[in-house]
Amino acid sequence: MRTLLSVSATFLLALPTFAAPTPAPAPRPVVQAAIESSLTTAGGRIRQFAFDADPATYFASDRNPTKTDHLTLTFDRPVTLKSVAVVTGRPNGDDVLTDGVLEVSADGAAFESAATFEKGKVTADVGRSVKAVRVRPTADLKAPLVVREFTINTDPRVVTFRYPVEFTLDVTDAPEMREWAEKVVRVCERQYPMICDLLASEGFRPPAQIRMTFRASYNGVAEAGGGRITGSVKYFKSHPEDVGAMVHETAHCVQNYRARGLPGWLVEGIADYVRFWKFEPGTAGRLNPERAKFDASYRTSAAFLAFVAGKYDSQLVTKLNALMREGKYSVEAWKTLTGKTVEELNQEWRQSLVR
Ligand SMILES: [Zn+2]
Known part of the structure; x- marks a missing residue:
C-alpha cells in the first residue's frame, strides 16, 4: 500500500537549495561495522543477519560460492580483536561450510588466515589490531554460503546491527x-x-x-x-x-x-x-x-x-x-x-x- x-x-x-555539508561526526564510545559480500543475498537472508547477536537469523547466498567469494565484516576503525567465533549453516544443520577459513586483516585490504573451519564452526584467539574479518571458502562449494553469526570480543566494543x-x-x-x-x-x-x-x-x-x-x-x-x-x-x-x-x-x-x-x-x-x-x-x-x-x-x-x-x-x-x-x-x-x-x-x- x-x-x-x-x-x-x-x-x-x-x-x-541549501548546501548540505557533511555533519561533524559525534564522538562515539563504540565502533560501528559494515558487512559486505561478493555474493548476492538469497530469500531475505540479509548480510547484517550474520552480525545481529541473534543466532536464529543468518546470511544466505543465492549461489554456491567459489574460492574467490567472501563475507567480510569491516570495522570503521581498527580494534583490538581478542577473539572471534563464527557459526555457519542453517538452524536445521543444512549448508554448513565444509571448506573454508576465517581471515583477518589489519588494514581491511590484505588478509591472512586465522583459523580453519571444522564442522562449520571456527574460533580463534587473535589478540591484535584488526580492521576486518572475513569468511572465505577454500574450495568451490556445492551449497550456498550460510553464516549465522560472527561473535567477536573486541576493545573498544563493536556494535552489532540492532535493526538489520x-x-x-x-x-x-x-x-x-x-x-x-x-x-x-x-x-x-x-x-x-x-x-x-x-x-x-x-x-x-x-x-x-x-x-x-x-x-x-x-x-x-x-x-x-x-x-x-x-x-x-x-x-x-x-x-x-x-x-x-x-x-x-x-x-x-x-x-x-x-x-x-x-x-x-x-x-x-x-x-x-x-x-x-x-x-x-x-x-x-x-x-x-x-x-x-x-x-x-x-x-x-x-x-x-x-x-x-x-x-x-x-x-x-x-x-x-x-x-x-x-x-x-x-x-x-x-x-x-x-x-x-x-x-x-x-x-x-x-x-x-x-x-
Ligand atoms: Zn516525503
Whole structure:
C-alpha cells in the first residue's frame, strides 16, 4: 500500500537549495561495522543477519560460492580483536561450510588466515589490531554460503546491527549512476539505527529489506512506500549532493504507516525532522516567521517538531510516530503530550522565530 507515503518530495524543488555539508561526526564510545559480500543475498537472508547477536537469523547466498567469494565484516576503525567465533549453516544443520577459513586483516585490504573451519564452526584467539574479518571458502562449494553469526570480543566494543537492513539497488535505467548510488545506499543503511530508534514503537519491527530504484521516467524527486524507494535519474544526476532526500525516503519506509486519514504534513514533517535535525543538522535554513505555520509540511513542520521537542518533551517525535503508526493520532495528542493545543504551540514557535 502506498497511501500517504507516496506523497513525493517534489515540494523540495520549489525551495531554495541549501548546501548540505557533511555533519561533524559525534564522538562515539563504540565502533560501528559494515558487512559486505561478493555474493548476492538469497530469500531475505540479509548480510547484517550474520552480525545481529541473534543466532536464529543468518546470511544466505543465492549461489554456491567459489574460492574467490567472501563475507567480510569491516570495522570503521581498527580494534583490538581478542577473539572471534563464527557459526555457519542453517538452524536445521543444512549448508554448513565444509571448506573454508576465517581471515583477518589489519588494514581491511590484505588478509591472512586465522583459523580453519571444522564442522562449520571456527574460533580463534587473535589478540591484535584488526580492521576486518572475513569468511572465505577454500574450495568451490556445492551449497550456498550460510553464516549465522560472527561473535567477536573486541576493545573498544563493536556494535552489532540492532535493526538489520539491506538495500538492494536497481540502476537499470542509468547504470552509470551505480557507484554514486551505492554510496547513497550505504549512507541510508548507516543511518538506519538512528531512524529506527527515533521511530521505535512497541512490537514494531522495521523492514529488513528496502529496494531503491532510479527511474528515467520518474518526474518527481523521490518517493517511498511498501519498502520501496524510487528516485529520479534526472534529478539526482543534477543534484548528486542531495543524499538527504534519500534519508528522508528511508524514514518513510520505517514510518510504515498504514492507518487512513493521517495528516500528510506530519508524515512529511517527521521524515524531514529525521533528515534536517538528525542526519544533517543545521542545514534546514531559516524560516520566515510571518509565513511559518506548523502544518506547512516538510522542513517547516520539522522545525515545529524540533521546537516543541526541545521545549516540552525530548521524546515527542517518538511518541507522535507511535500514535501515527498505531492509527491513534488526533489533534488532542498535542494537548496530552505538552499541555498546550497545537495552535498555542504554533504561536510560541512563531514567536521564537522572530529575532
Ligand atoms: Zn516525503
